[in-house]
Amino acid sequence: MNKLFKKYEEKLPLKVINDIKENMPKNISEAKLKRILEKTVIEYNKMLVEPGESVGIISAESIGEPGTQMTLNTFHFAGVAEMNVTMGLPRIIEILDGRKTIKTPMMEIYLTKPYNQGKNIKRIALSIKExxxxxxxxxxxxxxxxxxxxxxxxxxxxxxxxxxxxxxxxxxxxxxxxxxxxxxxxxxxxxxxxxxxxxxxxxxxxxxxxxxxxxGVKSVTHILPIKKGSEFLIVTAGTNLKKVLELDFVDKTRTISNNLFEITNVLGIEAARQAIINEVFKVIQNQGLNVDIRHLMLVADTMCATGSIKGVTRYGVVKEKSSVLAKASFETPLKHIFNASLVGEVDHLNSVVENVMLNQPVPVGTGLPGLITKVKRD
Amino acid sequence: MNELYLNGKFIGKVENPSEFTEKVREARRNGVIPDNLNIYYDKRVEDIQINDNKGRLRRPLIVVKDGQPTLTEDNIKKLQKNEILFSDLIKQGVIEYLDAAEEENAFIAFSREELTKEHTHLEITPLAMVGLCTSLVPYANFSPGARISIGSKNQKQALGMYAINFPIRIDMDVNILHYPQIPLVQSIMHEVSNYNKHPSGQNMVVAVMSYKGYNVDDAVILNKASIDRGLGRSTYYRPTIAEELRYSSGLTDEISIPDKDIKGYKSERDYRLLEGDGIIFPEANVIEGDVIIGKTSPPRFLSSMDQYNLAPSSRRESSVALKHGEEGVIDFVLITESSEGNRLVQVKIRDQRIPELGDKFTSRHGQKGVVGLIVDQADMPFTASGITPDLLFSPHGIPSRMTISHLIELIAGKTGALSSRYIDGTLFDVEPEKKLRRELLSLGFRENGVETMYNGITGEQLEAKIYIGNIYYMKLKHMVANKIHARARGPIQLLTRQPTEGRAKEGGLRLGEMEKDTFVAHGVSLLLKERFDADGTVIPICESCGMVAVHDKFRNKLYCPICGDNVEINFIEISYAFKLLLDELKSLTVHPKLILKNKY
CATH class of the missing domain: 3.30.1360 (Gyrase A; domain 2)
Incomplete structure (x- = not known):
């Protein structure tokens, strides 16, 4: 049986195989299992994005279109003892720009078993506060x-x-x-x-x-113990993830900060990628909009691809583009062109914008495939 | 101590502010100081502002003393007999104009009945609260303010008769409505402002119903028979002007039929309508391209020799011709002199505008819409008494906008039409709806304005009773004929070789950055290339230096101005705008080198 699964590891992602493994009845026949796996492969291939699909622009449009409907200002709850959090468009801009200092740094501190029951919660919270x-x-x-x-x-x-x-x-x-x-x-x-x-x-x-x-923990300026489901957790204004994770009553698996750079330093780039997705998705859901999470994953992947967080600005993601013309067409064209001319950069016209500028077929969709044939030269 | 300011400048201090302001006001009413002065005492900051400068919005009010208006019955009688004028009342201090600041100190009664001892002023009429255009909206106190504003703004764009001497006037973009009617539902201002002498709309029979979905999204449906009888018909006038300009060299333009050997001569056909003096004759039918005023100008640049050798062939054509898409009839030709003493020719062109799909119509309540369909009378729904509506209005326009005045006007108009009288819809002083309903009932109609109607196509009775009556509708100046625009091929810009912009220049419709992105998102790469091919060019490139080479077509030779003719030169196909970019980079001392590679 395992042999059969092994064979399909090249054709299916591990998670799908494991799912099938778990949900199969014990006494299933090998032929039947093979049929199931074969069908899964067909379905899986159907769901894959086709080569040449312009996922980047589709993501940009999918996030950008509902973004125009987002309310610019956050609701301020007067009198409620809750901290004001940057939400909505300003927060999304903050995340996607990859800002080092954010407007409202926050942590959600989850506690380990005996402490999260609400007993002495105020005292625990105060001990965290600086x-x-x-x-x-x-x-x-x-x-x-x-x-x-x-x-x-x-x-x-x-x-x-x-x-x-x-x-x-x-x-x-x-x-x-x-x-x-x-x-x-x-x-x-x-x-x-x-x-x-x-x-x-x-x-x-x-x-x-x-x-x-x-x-207490340095730079934690405010604390607010709240009840979430059956357990208590502490929300803080001001972040210091490293020091908080050192405390023994803190649940190290769930405690999170909203400062992406702090997450990168403490937990690594993969955690930061997930944090970008979570934070943006939270804002979009808060606004009652519906954006497929895979668009956000693509953006987060692009921002984290180099190993550190790069904002979608001319200093971040755009700077990483290989094409001079593509960079120049975004912002500060002269700077890019002069820099390119100083080192004699070559633009290989591999991406979309450059080819639109020259009016050549863009290498996406129908413009991607080429003919392979031998041309007789005389 | 209270500070005193005159037109915002500090001029002194006052010990007893209330007494001081009262004294100033009394002096103004007695004519001791000018009546355009306003004084305002601000208790909070303890200062007094006196203003008599320009730009303050002021409105007239009746002065009240001890709970009694100073305007007496005697005054009113004399006013009616024209023995005294409104300006006399101002001189007497009976009526005074307050600006926004002084209004803060005043306590103004809405009507005579609510006057108390504390009141300082009385409204002449509640109608004085709104401006002229807004007061022309009937039953306005039944609709939201926003809609009333829109309604009064729309009225300014309505076609009517702007001046009775219009046939001999030369104005830009003039529209005259052919059969204007006095509105059935009026306000007092229609009479006062002489609106009834030059109305700008027509009383239409309106049925509130849908018709095959052609009046969704604020569209209206018109009756073809009504249009044929002149409903919404107007004439559009536009002048063309030519002047015999004098130039510094002593040469002048000449208005005449251009000679055939002139530079830029059009075709003989284009000049066919000109008379001997080079000007078109009245009542000529003209279409695009036809010359209206023939004119020639001296050459633009004169070398020193040319001055003595003025062959007519060196003059150039500068006639005024009808632009793309324009047509009409020559209405009026005027030959006169400009202020500089040059001969000036003005020709007015007239074009009849019959309502068509897309023309804009509106009632007076901010319920504007464009024509969605023109229906034959035979296909229009009809009432039991055989009435077919002129206009069908969709009921979906009502709930969200809450324009109740629009609905009341329909009933009022119906009552007015049936009882042959005008209905008073003056703001805050209207004929009550109840009265209208009773009258409608006595005229033999349903009191709520609905009638049984029949499908014009099948003859079947419509299940619902239809709300039908008369509403004053206006044709607005936004007509399709002035806006329609499309292009397949056409003029291009000299610099970029891209299509020109705008309707006047027969321009292209821009496919912008975001539209481009949708093409990319769909992956239609080659369609995108084709769409952006408007400025595509083939240029030779020197493979040695990577710059644009020269193709000498006469000798069929290729050479590079830098590397000579002993290099490989190949043609590439790119957009001209990119070639322009390369040229601009060169001017920035950047060497853009094209490296060619075989595609296959």
Missing amino acids: TKLNEIVSEFVINIAESKIEIIFDEVKMKNIGIEYPVIQKNIKTSFKELALSKKGNAIILKLNEKEKEINQLFKIKEKIKDIYIQ
């Missing part, structure tokens, strides 16, 4: 006479987030090595050295201390 000293302080008291700064902490807030005094002391110590630290009740007292007994120095230090990093 906390600065300022946020847990209730009052700064400056004693000019003794050149001391007394930091009085809000212990309720500290308990909510789960911060202990030693952590704070350690963090202050690493940032301000020259200060003398002492703890007294719910306050930490900083004393300046003899050398720096000036008053303005006191205030400067106070302002600097406010920004000391205490705990």
